[in-house]
Amino acid sequence: MTIALNASSAQPFAFDNSYARLPQQFFTRQAPSEVTEPWLIKLNEPLASELGLDVEALRRDGAAIFAGNLVPEGADPLAMAYAGHQFGSFVPLLGDGRAILLGEVIDRQGQRRDIQLKGAGQTPYSRGGDGRAALGPVLREYIVSEAMYALGVPATRALAAVSTGQPVYRESVLPGAVFTRVAASHVRVGTFQFFAARGDADGTRALADYVIDRHYPELKDAANPYLALFEAVCERQAALIARWLHIGFIHGVMNTDNMTVSGETIDFGPCAFMDDYDPATVFSSIDQNGRYAYASQPGIGQWNLARLGETLLPLIDADTEKAVEAANVVIGNYGERFQIHWLRGMREKIGLSSVEDDDLELIQSLLAAMQAGQADFTLAFRRLSHLAADESAEASFLATFRDPSAAREWLLRWRQRLSRESQTGAARGPAMLSVNPAFIPRNHRIEQAITAAVEDGDFSLFEALLTVLAKPYEEQPAFSAYMGPPKPDERVLQTFCGT
Numbered sequence: 001m002t003i004a005l006n007a008s009s010a011q012p013f014a015f016d017n018s019y020a021r022l023p024q025q026f027f028t029r030q031a032p033s034e035v036t037e038p039w040l041i042k043l044n045e046p047l048a049s050e051l052g053l054d055v056e057a058l059r060r061d062g063a064a065i066f067a068g069n070l071v072p073e074g075a076d077p078l079a080m081a082y083a084g085h086q087f088g089s090f091v092p093l094l095g096d097g098r099a100i101l102l103g104e105v106i107d108r109q110g111q112r113r114d115i116q117l118k119g120a121g122q123t124p125y126s127r128g129g130d131g132r133a134a135l136g137p138v139l140r141e142y143i144v145s146e147a148m149y150a151l152g153v154p155a156t157r158a159l160a161a162v163s164t165g166q167p168v169y170r171e172s173v174l175p176g177a178v179f180t181r182v183a184a185s186h187v188r189v190g191t192f193q194f195f196a197a198r199g200d201a202d203g204t205r206a207l208a209d210y211v212i213d214r215h216y217p218e219l220k221d222a223a224n225p226y227l228a229l230f231e232a233v234c235e236r237q238a239a240l241i242a243r244w245l246h247i248g249f250i251h252g253v254m255n256t257d258n259m260t261v262s263g264e265t266i267d268f269g270p271c272a273f274m275d276d277y278d279p280a281t282v283f284s285s286i287d288q289n290g291r292y293a294y295a296s297q298p299g300i301g302q303w304n305l306a307r308l309g310e311t312l313l314p315l316i317d318a319d320t321e322k323a324v325e326a327a328n329v330v331i332g333n334y335g336e337r338f339q340i341h342w343l344r345g346m347r348e349k350i351g352l353s354s355v356e357d358d359d360l361e362l363i364q365s366l367l368a369a370m371q372a373g374q375a376d377f378t379l380a381f382r383r384l385s386h387l388a389a390d391e392s393a394e395a396s397f398l399a400t401f402r403d404p405s406a407a408r409e410w411l412l413r414w415r416q417r418l419s420r421e422s423q424t425g426a427a428r429g430p431a432m433l434s435v436n437p438a439f440i441p442r443n444h445r446i447e448q449a450i451t452a453a454v455e456d457g458d459f460s461l462f463e464a465l466l467t468v469l470a471k472p473y474e475e476q477p478a479f480s481a482y483m484g485p486p487k488p489d490e491r492v493l494q495t496f497c498g499t
């Protein structure tokens, strides 16, 4: 049984639940299922304040609330309906099989944010799954989503993690946990597909209007708001995926149900950051064909967005031919949009403030040298940033390459290019350090933190990682060990969904 707070109890959330006011086919009301022994692993207090929540009340009641045992006043718990292409195959009904939207709050900036429990028990969309989450993946999502935020990449946030005291049965028996996710919204490309696949034109339109209202209100007055919506989502996703590439992030499961229309990164399953630069890098154990490899992500983004465009066709124009033509122009421009974002960020990474035609080639030849020399992606750019301010750092930059000959030649070309910059060397160093992180959530560190927590109930490594990753662009000498790539025996070759 799930207990509801009575009026005299704390009301940590000022809920205003717009999704619950949408037509009934959008969701199914579903309360979370109670767990036996809720224990609060972590409450993100700065985020709770940003959301305008009662932090004091959450310190007291957070374990019960974030486990789903105590449904706070004003919540209207529901599981959202959606469909999706999973590894290219269409599944007409997925939905929240283990996630429950408690409701929405308006944050201190006036932005509407979803509060969702992930792993809070079965829903009508569970399709035989247990509705639960294991501790390891919950900690992974907590660490990586907060790291993304600190790195400046749009992403859902982590509000809390609780352990349930109950086992979950996967390939082995694992401790269970519930993750509390905060999102600009949980509307996915797959949400649009859900209505389109059922031929529910009213549903598609209601969803599109909801998304415009919530995420793109400036488009209401556009000549064709639905075409403008499609274009705006393409723009945000192009910008987002470019940011992923800039920091070496591999999402791992870019199914259309894991792509938001808000432009936030969502669903941190088998995601991971690359160590050595290799565009073909894949970590996910379920991605055996490398569909979602590092360098494939921009193209997959376009593929997913084309699926979104298909759902919007009837809204874009009653004349299908005209609708297809208009949507094709938008999807055709995606590559260029992506390239603009990617190139802008890559120029910053190598310290260029002006634009020259050969910059792309200069960037590509550095990446080629990194790939051939098996350079660590993050360290190489960080050390290049040091080199921009201090000539004596050249040796440490070159030391990131197994064979530094190509990198040495590249430095000559780089310096020639810099000589045509108006930006001074003194300004260049700090500018590069502010875009090339010292710290990323390296896979082996995440694994170590998870192992300590799962096997020994020791959360100190988890806490340490959160601390260091909160300031990824600062030097933090006390944590210098967290900068480096894994030793050969620490290397993580595969990551798992943990579902």
Ligand code: AMP
Pocket: 094, 095, 096, 097, 098, 099, 125, 126, 127, 128, 129, 130, 131, 132, 133, 253, 257, 258, 267, 269, 497, 499
């Ligand atoms: P994901 O791979 O996490 O994006 O999930 C894909 C789909 O599987 C979504 O509809 C999830 O709700 C569902 N799902 C994943 N894990 C579980 C689980 N343990 N129980 C029920 N449904 C699940």
Ligand code: MG
Pocket: 257, 258, 267
């Ligand atoms: Mg998902």
